[in-house]
Amino acid sequence: LSGVPVVRVSNAGAASPFATNGPRAAAPVSSSSSWYRPSASRAGGRGSPARPVAERPHLIQIEPIGLGQLRASSWFSTLLGASRVLVSIHFGPEVDAFPARLPDGPPVDIDDPAEAKQALSQRSHTVVVIDTAGDRSADFSGLKLRFLRPALEEQFAVVVWHETKGMLGVSYERVGHSVVPLKDGGLEGKVNTLRVVDQGADVGRFMLMFRYATTPFAPIVDLEPNGVQRSQAAVRWSDSNKEVGSDPSAYVVRLREAEGAWDVLDNQFRERSFTFTGLKGNTLYEVNIGAVNEVGVGDYGVVEFRTGACEPGPVVRVSADLQQDSSVVLSWELDDDGGSPPTGFLVSYRQGEAVGELGDVPPRRVGSHYVTELSDLDGNTEYVFVVAGVNSIGVGTSGASDPIQTPPSPPTACGQPVVREVGMDRATLEWNGPASSGGAAVTGYTIFSNGVPVCELAVPPQQVLAQYEVTGLMPDTEHVFHVRARNEIGEGPVSPPSVPVRTTRQYDEVYIPGG
Numbered sequence: 001l002s003g004v005p006v007v008r009v010s011n012a013g014a015a016s017p018f019a020t021n022g023p024r025a026a027a028p029v030s031s032s033s034s035w036y037r038p039s040a041s042r043a044g045g046r047g048s049p050a051r052p053v054a055e056r057p058h059l060i061q062i063e064p065i066g067l068g069q070l071r072a073s074s075w076f077s078t079l080l081g082a083s084r085v086l087v088s089i090h091f092g093p094e095v096d097a098f099p100a101r102l103p104d105g106p107p108v109d110i111d112d113p114a115e116a117k118q119a120l121s122q123r124s125h126t127v128v129v130i131d132t133a134g135d136r137s138a139d140f141s142g143l144k145l146r147f148l149r150p151a152l153e154e155q156f157a158v159v160v161w162h163e164t165k166g167m168l169g170v171s172y173e174r175v176g177h178s179v180v181p182l183k184d185g186g187l188e189g190k191v192n193t194l195r196v197v198d199q200g201a202d203v204g205r206f207m208l209m210f211r212y213a214t215t216p217f218a219p220i221v222d223l224e225p226n227g228v229q230r231s232q233a234a235v236r237w238s239d240s241n242k243e244v245g246s247d248p249s250a251y252v253v254r255l256r257e258a259e260g261a262w263d264v265l266d267n268q269f270r271e272r273s274f275t276f277t278g279l280k281g282n283t284l285y286e287v288n289i290g291a292v293n294e295v296g297v298g299d300y301g302v303v304e305f306r307t308g309a310c311e312p313g314p315v316v317r318v319s320a321d322l323q324q325d326s327s328v329v330l331s332w333e334l335d336d337d338g339g340s341p342p343t344g345f346l347v348s349y350r351q352g353e354a355v356g357e358l359g360d361v362p363p364r365r366v367g368s369h370y371v372t373e374l375s376d377l378d379g380n381t382e383y384v385f386v387v388a389g390v391n392s393i394g395v396g397t398s399g400a401s402d403p404i405q406t407p408p409s410p411p412t413a414c415g416q417p418v419v420r421e422v423g424m425d426r427a428t429l430e431w432n433g434p435a436s437s438g439g440a441a442v443t444g445y446t447i448f449s450n451g452v453p454v455c456e457l458a459v460p461p462q463q464v465l466a467q468y469e470v471t472g473l474m475p476d477t478e479h480v481f482h483v484r485a486r487n488e489i490g491e492g493p494v495s496p497p498s499v500p501v502r503t504t505r506q507y508d509e510v511y512i513p514g515g
Helices: 075-080 113-121
Strands: 006-009 058-068 082-092 127-131 145-149 155-166 169-181 191-198 201-214 220-228 233-238 250-257 263-269 273-276 284-292 297-306 315-322 328-334 344-351 354-361 364-366 369-374 382-390 418-422 426-430 442-449 452-458 467-471 481-487
Touching: 058 082, 058 155, 082 145, 155 191, 155 201, 169 201, 220 297, 233 284, 233 297, 250 297, 263 273, 273 284, 315 382, 328 382, 344 369, 426 481, 442 467, 452 467
Parallel strands: 006 127
Antiparallel strands: 058 145, 058 201, 082 127, 082 155, 155 169, 169 191, 191 201, 220 233, 233 273, 250 263, 250 284, 284 297, 315 328, 328 369, 344 354, 344 382, 364 369, 418 426, 426 467, 442 452, 442 481
């Protein structure tokens, strides 16, 4: 055992460095703490499988009461110098391999409770040396030793030593030992008299009391009535009624999205209800509540919930495919409808700095995609199409296509012609040019009377024609005029018809519509 820490407990009647008001590993000890028998079978709270009791961390309290009826180990050594009896306490999975001697050097005096707790709690084999009051017996009344062990699989051993200080120095002789399995629940909570044996023979008696505490079982976690909303949820819980020897004094509260990483919101929460805020809509969440006592964090109680519906999620994978007729087939996907089916989609476009709305588009669904066709687009123009989903809650996050360039196209339709003057064989027309030139300059117009072309006009570059006098018309005849623009790509559609007008019967008559 060379190198194993040795702790000197100051005196048989001294207070333990692990008194109730000393430092704790996790949380203060509840004043109503009780103890339990670790051999009993117990179940955890709802939602979390309970670990077997023996596999849980345990806080083991040993209360030595007395040592007596010891056989003198070496009367010859006693006659040569002063002597006393020492008791060492050992933890470990195989304490049958008792040390042949105490560790080299004198016992280590540790007065600081935190340092002592670390030495006693974090070693697989720990030795505590207790100085007895005499060479044959000792009274340990009031002494409490507390050990935090990772599980209850170990054994506990008491080894009695006889120390002699003589002319030849200090020597130690093992008097005897006693081994106790920690899982023996029958020893807990009562005074036990252990046989101290050496090679099968009784050499004394050691009296002590065991007490155990372990981590709590899972709390029972439920949602508050109407506790789940669109962006928040309220949960409550109660402690398990399974006895663990130390009541919870705080709780660990943690949250995660389904299969995501845990977010620990509080590890010393003192209440038994918690409201989570700032949650995502239509999202599955899992909540863990773990009770904390002086031993540590126990099993977690679990509750799952899904938040209320929200706006649709982002539109993704927006694709714009140009067709031979210069129309565009627009397709996209919606991974998350927000818990409410989409009622439509808002489609807009960007042309450089300009933004336009194409309105609420009722698309058709093809597999996992939504599809719609866009026509009457400007020729020779770069477009970026933007799509956003709409449901009963609102408008979701939009997604955009890659830029697409339309080819030049014929002009769009001109505005409705207006007849300003009418004579016997002529009429003066005005009209607005096409809304879009198709990405190429307008090179001319065709004027129609009663569906028959009556005039072909060439437009010089950079000139915008807005008025023209049509001649050669039949007198005293009703005429309806149309206009059609053309560019180098081709002719656009005809304009809406003009208001019908009638040419006059005599040369000196001039009719001014509306005059």
